[in-house]
Amino acid sequence: MKIDRFTQTPFQQNTRVVSCENTRQAICIDPGEQSSALEDHIRSNGLGLIAIALTHGHLDHVGGTAALHRAFPEAEIIIHEQDEELYFALQKQPLFMGIRPEQLSLLGLDYEAPPRPTRNWQDGEIFEVGDLRFSVRHSPGHTRGHVVLAETAEKVVFVGDCLFENSIGRTDLPGGDHAQLLDSIARNILSLDDDVKVYSGHGPVTTVGRERRHNPFLNGTYQLERGRFI
Ligand SMILES: [Zn+2]
Numbered sequence: 001m002k003i004d005r006f007t008q009t010p011f012q013q014n015t016r017v018v019s020c021e022n023t024r025q026a027i028c029i030d031p032g033e034q035s036s037a038l039e040d041h042i043r044s045n046g047l048g049l050i051a052i053a054l055t056h057g058h059l060d061h062v063g064g065t066a067a068l069h070r071a072f073p074e075a076e077i078i079i080h081e082q083d084e085e086l087y088f089a090l091q092k093q094p095l096f097m098g099i100r101p102e103q104l105s106l107l108g109l110d111y112e113a114p115p116r117p118t119r120n121w122q123d124g125e126i127f128e129v130g131d132l133r134f135s136v137r138h139s140p141g142h143t144r145g146h147v148v149l150a151e152t153a154e155k156v157v158f159v160g161d162c163l164f165e166n167s168i169g170r171t172d173l174p175g176g177d178h179a180q181l182l183d184s185i186a187r188n189i190l191s192l193d194d195d196v197k198v199y200s201g202h203g204p205v206t207t208v209g210r211e212r213r214h215n216p217f218l219n220g221t222y223q224l225e226r227g228r229f230i
């Protein structure tokens with residue numbers, strides 16, 4: 001497995017190209033924005049892009065889908081059904097976040113309409129990319145239709161905005177739910193071995209064991225009850 005990162009958008013989102021070194025098949029996880037560097041990387045490495053794999057529907061994770069699909073029209077576009085509403089609202093998402101219409105092009109957030117997904121993730125499915133086998137795990141809480149992609153033989157998990165080094169995803173946007181997020185993290189990420197590497201949508205790579213021990217949201221340092229810290 002080879003993993004290449006492109007940090008994109010004003011939100012410093014980690015777009016990744018993940019490829020099988022035996023077959024050269026590849027996926028792009030969360031293309032945040034149009035990127036010639038990303039497209040050139042796929043072409044110059046002779047990779048066959050089979051899918052644009054979306055962890056969730058937020059703009060910093062899906063904003064580059066239309067351009068990447070135009071460059072590689074044979075690639076599937078896959079998102080969980082429960083995040084399709086967010087995905088199709090891409091052009092309005094900056095306004096939900098308080099960004100004014102006249103700021104959109106300045107920030108590179110004036111999106112074209114996103115193309116129709118070719119299919120939806122199913123919880124528990126095994127998604128094959130060459131010799132790689134990703135277990136797809138529906139993980140609501142940051143958004144309703146968030147998924148994480150675990151390749152247990154390679155000891156890696158791609159967690160989007162569920163979990164970060166020392167932090168967890170925000171739950172104050174539409175579809176967010178703090179208790180549900182903690183439950184998703186426990187079931188779908190902390191259930192993996194300690195030495196599994198965690199690739200987050202923002203920030204550095206960490207491990208399951210490190211977050212289990214040191215993440216204040218997971219080790220009992222912070223406990224939210226009825227909206228208050230206790
Ligand atoms: Zn997000």
Ligand SMILES: [Zn+2]
Nearest residue numbers: 013060161201
């Ligand atoms: Zn994000």
